[in-house]
Amino acid sequence: MIKITDKTRCCACRACVQACPAGCISMAEDSEGFLYPVADESKCLECGLCDRTCPYNSDRKERKPLKIISAINNNRETRTQSSSGGIFSLIAEKTIEKGGTVFGAILDSDMSIAHAGTSDKNGIAAMKGSKYVQSDTKNTFSMAKEILEKGEPVLYSGTPCQIAGLKSYLKKDYPNLTTCDIICHGAPSPGIWRKYLSEIQSAVENGLHGGESKISHVEFRNKDNGWRLYNLSIGNEHGCILKETVTENAWLKGFLSDLYLRPSCHECMFKGFSSGSDITLSDFWSIKKYMPGMDDNMGTSLVYINSKKGEEILSGTDCTASEIGFLIYPSPVFEPSPWNRKRDMFFKMMSEGKSITEAVQKLTYASDGQRHRKKLIRKILRIFKTKRTYKA
Numbered sequence: 001m002i003k004i005t006d007k008t009r010c011c012a013c014r015a016c017v018q019a020c021p022a023g024c025i026s027m028a029e030d031s032e033g034f035l036y037p038v039a040d041e042s043k044c045l046e047c048g049l050c051d052r053t054c055p056y057n058s059d060r061k062e063r064k065p066l067k068i069i070s071a072i073n074n075n076r077e078t079r080t081q082s083s084s085g086g087i088f089s090l091i092a093e094k095t096i097e098k099g100g101t102v103f104g105a106i107l108d109s110d111m112s113i114a115h116a117g118t119s120d121k122n123g124i125a126a127m128k129g130s131k132y133v134q135s136d137t138k139n140t141f142s143m144a145k146e147i148l149e150k151g152e153p154v155l156y157s158g159t160p161c162q163i164a165g166l167k168s169y170l171k172k173d174y175p176n177l178t179t180c181d182i183i184c185h186g187a188p189s190p191g192i193w194r195k196y197l198s199e200i201q202s203a204v205e206n207g208l209h210g211g212e213s214k215i216s217h218v219e220f221r222n223k224d225n226g227w228r229l230y231n232l233s234i235g236n237e238h239g240c241i242l243k244e245t246v247t248e249n250a251w252l253k254g255f256l257s258d259l260y261l262r263p264s265c266h267e268c269m270f271k272g273f274s275s276g277s278d279i280t281l282s283d284f285w286s287i288k289k290y291m292p293g294m295d296d297n298m299g300t301s302l303v304y305i306n307s308k309k310g311e312e313i314l315s316g317t318d319c320t321a322s323e324i325g326f327l328i329y330p331s332p333v334f335e336p337s338p339w340n341r342k343r344d345m346f347f348k349m350m351s352e353g354k355s356i357t358e359a360v361q362k363l364t365y366a367s368d369g370q371r372h373r374k375k376l377i378r379k380i381l382r383i384f385k386t387k388r389t390y391k392a
Contacts, residue, residue: 001051002016002037002039002050002054003039007030008263008267009056009267010036010056011055011159011161011162011165011187012027012134012136013055013137013141013165013166014137014165015166015168015169016037016051016053018169019169020039020050021045021047022044022045024039024041024043024045025037025038025040026038026040029190029191031351032191032192032260033189033190033193033195033260034134034189035136055165055168055270058167060269060275062273062274063273063274063306064327065273065280065305065306066305066306066310067305067323068304068327068328069302069303069305070287070291070294070300070301070302070303070322070324071085071314071319071320071322072085072298072299072300072301072321073086073090074318074320075318076298078128079298079299081125082128083129083130083220083221084227084281084284084300084301085284085299085301086299087281087301087303088128088157088281089128090319091155091180091279091313091317092127092157093317094316096119096121098153099119099152099153100152100154101117101152101153101155102119102123102154102155102156103116103117103143103155103157103158104127104156104157105131107131107218111215111216112190112194113134113135113193114135114136114137114138115135115137115138115158116138116140117140117144132251132252132255133187133189133193134188134189135158136190137162137165140156141165141166141170144156144177145170148177151176153177154174154177155178155179155313156180157179157180157181158181159184160182160270161264161269161270163180163181163270163275163276163277167179178278178279179277180277180281181275181281183302184332186258186261186266186268186336186337187261188254188255188260188261188262189260189261192350193251196250196251197215197234199355200234200241201215204236204241213237214236215236216236216237217233217234217235219231219232219233220232220252222243223298224243225245226298227283227297227299228285228297229245229247230245230246231243231244231246231249232244232249250356250360251360254356254359254360254363254364257360258337258340259340259343259359259364260343260346261337265336266339271332271333271335271336272334273306273333278305279303279306279313280303280304281301281303282303282304283299284300284302285330286328287302290324290328291322294322302328302330303321346359349363
């Protein structure tokens with residue numbers, strides 16, 4: 001029977017929930033706003049399938065990509081709407097063109113983040129762009145398995161731990177399954193995200209941003225100021241009610257400062273391409289250094305091709321790509337985000353009723369002043385700078 005005693009060894013992938021034949025496992029939110037599995041002992045069959053399905057109990061090993069490419073989607077509009085180079089849209093479209101289904105993270109109507117599936121190209125738009133909140137996979141593992149068993153193509157995208165969870169749940173390789181993950185900094189708390197949105201909504205209702213409509217739109221990586229100095233943009237039916245750059249916005253600063261990441265993120269066991277994904281996507285932040293001819297500050301993807309399936313799904317798509325002649329790794333490929341020593345203080349402030357903005361300002365950097373903005377930019381670049389480069 002699944003029982004979480006160490007929160008660094010649970011990523012909330014829901015593999016155990018979907019594998020349980022008795023349906024006795026549910027997810028419950030803890031005081032930090034993260035989901036964890038809870039078993040109803042009275043219904044448990046003691047079959048042990050939940051523990052055997054857990055990705056933390058599966059064998060993993062670091063891998064070396066087959067190749068690494070720099071790539072951009074040739075459709076400029078799609079690229080503008082994407083976090084980096086718009087490559088996910090291309091492989092998603094190709095999957096659907098073959099009669100397949102794509103699974104990815106979307107914003108629900110209440111602005112929470114959850115995984116969903118689509119077999120319609122129009123459904124891809126909701127999956128584009130980074131979502132800096134942990135996504136709830138819900139029952140998408142079992143949905144994907146049902147489709148795979150029919151012999152239809154599936155593309156499943158998520159964080160490395162979610163891909164590892166899917167692989168552990170499926171227990172075998174499907175030739176019609178392609179998986180795509182990301183170079184992951186960490187997964188912020190859904191509970192803290194709800195609190196942050198509630199604070200923004202309260203400001204709207206108090207007239208500080210105008211209007212009384214509910215929040216209906218969020219972009220975590222709006223490129224109006226360019227790719228590097230991106231904005232968090234929040235809006236309602238009347239338009240934009242908040243747009244702040246990565247150096248100004250409290251949510252983004254708290255995320256990059258590791259104040260409210262999931263505990264398992266700080267002890268991540270799915271680094272080094274060990275999730276088993278076919279493709280790994282990342283922002284090519286150092287493109288100006290290595291390939292300045294492709295740098296237009298609109299976003300370029302660093303694409304790790306980890307398998308023949310990954311190579312096949314990208315081939316023939318409408319992108320401009322260039323293979324990189326050496327192995328280049330941003331630090332999060334191998335290194336988990338460090339524990340912030342002020343993390344406990346942050347959650348204590350939350351329990352005391354402090355606002356997200358107030359807590360982040362106190363525990364990170366001041367919201368104004370050129371010196372503080374430069375300090376945060378240096379931190380962002382340090383997080384994603386190249387840590388290892390080897391000749392191929």
